[in-house]
Amino acid sequence: MTLVSRRKVLQFGLAVGAMAVMPRFAFAAAQPDRVYAPAASDWRAFNLSTTVTPPDTAGATSVWLPVPSVDTAWQRTLDTNWTGNAAQAEFVTDPTSGATMLHARFDAGQTDRMVVLTTRVETRNRTIDWSKKSDVREDPAVLEAALKGSSLAPIDGVVGDIAAKATAGANTDVEKVQAIYNWIVASCYRNLDTPGCGSGDLTALLANAAPGGKCADLNGLFVAMARASGVPARDVYGVRVAPSAFGYKQLGANTADVTGAQHCRAEAWLEGYGWVAMDPADVLKVMRAETKEWIRDRRDPLVAPVDAALFGNWEGNWVAFNSARDVALPGAASAASVPFLMYPQGMADASQRFDELDAKAFSYKITAAEA
Incomplete structure (x- = not known):
């Protein structure tokens, strides 16, 4: 500057x-x-689902999907699971920040790729009474x-x-x-x-x-x-x-x-x-x-x-x-990191990063439904 x-x-x-x-x-x-x-307010339950269908032509591909990993007086995660045909998938927690993500990998030549991450979360309004201290x-x-x-x-x-x-x-x-x-x-x-x-x-x-x-x-x-x-x-x-x-x-x-x-x-x-x-x-x-x-x-x-x-x-x-900054993407050959983990992340052939803001090309879709 x-x-x-x-x-x-x-x-x-x-x-x-x-x-x-x-x-x-x-x-x-x-x-x-x-x-x-x-x-x-009372607790409200939501089913949050992220569906990723990476292009078949992308070669060996990895995706990293943020998982709600905040357990507080105003939010709690009840259940998290994944389905799909990823060659390998696991939940990984960043040791520094505590941010949790699903890391899924697709092999080169694999077709009809899909992974679906589903999380059931409860939230409630967050309020403060400035007249009371503890x-x-x-x-x-x-x-x-x-x-x-x-x-x-x-x-x-x-x-x-x-x-x-x-x-x-x-x-x-x-x-x-x-x-x-x-x-x-x-x-x-x-x-x-x-x-x-x-x-x-x-x-x-x-x-x-x-x-x-x-x-x-x-x-x-x-x-x-x-x-x-x-x-x-x-x-x-x-x-x-x-x-x-x-x-x-x-x-x-x-x-x-x-x-x-x-x-x-x-x-x-x-x-x-x-x-x-x-x-x-x-x-x-x-x-x-x-x-x-x-x-x-x-x-x-x-x-x-x-x-x-x-x-x-x-x-x-x-x-x-999560509240994580400068998050390393585990399993990335180039030890890639992102300044924050709020969007799905993807990488093809260990070096070609997908544009997380271009959901259609990536491609991914996130839906939420109150249960």
Whole structure:
């Protein structure tokens, strides 16, 4: 990144610095006309199925499919299995991150290739009561890992500079996270031209005065800024599986075919609260795509409830896969890795990578059904 582009980003951040320290719930109180308020809910069960039919002409082929591997108070996996004619298939867990995937291999010359991964998952709304604190604990090694940068998301340089500006005057970790959340919503935008969920490359994202991207970029920036500020944070990669209960088209999956419904969320570790839900990227999605007109004021009655709620809450209409970054693909001859594992991955002849965003050519289909 050039010095000029760094200055542009920092100048833009200073311009919204006043907004960065505003109380988190001020916007919702100003516009009570629309409701978006996930509340504590019962468990919901979903059957999530990924069907992959690699082309017969691809030679020896391997595919890696993310498996929901999050066991928390808001999600639990009940059953996982696979069917098909893969020459070999096994469930593999990344020892560093805990991310689980199905690795299936097809031999050269094998025809009518198919593998189907099916997972039964239960989810429920995730909520927080800011008036109640507890003595919640976490493994120190987990928190230490949640303070480090990654290949595409460094926490020094311009990210550290922006984080310092955004959190100036914040004294507690809650205040820092509020300021960072506000900075993302005020300073960034959802770029409709960004492929998929974005690459998560923060250097590329911040090369522009107004950073534009999608969830892996925007929530990835939130996570990096929190880490740069000394607050443990992590991305959570997954897929939407059901419509929003509040009528927001952009905040849910509106068909059983969820092939393109991947979504990355975020968490921050806050003392006394534990891991807390965060999703500034979805606020920006509502602003940019919920209506035909680009809503640029977060106090708009359509946006304000979402802006308030997604600081600490989210709906249980989404299934998390993992929180892994820089994931090695086991069994890949070239020791291939991906910056995150949210989409199916594939490789032919040990070197030719399939485009995970081109589901038709890959080819794969993901469906979800509430049980």
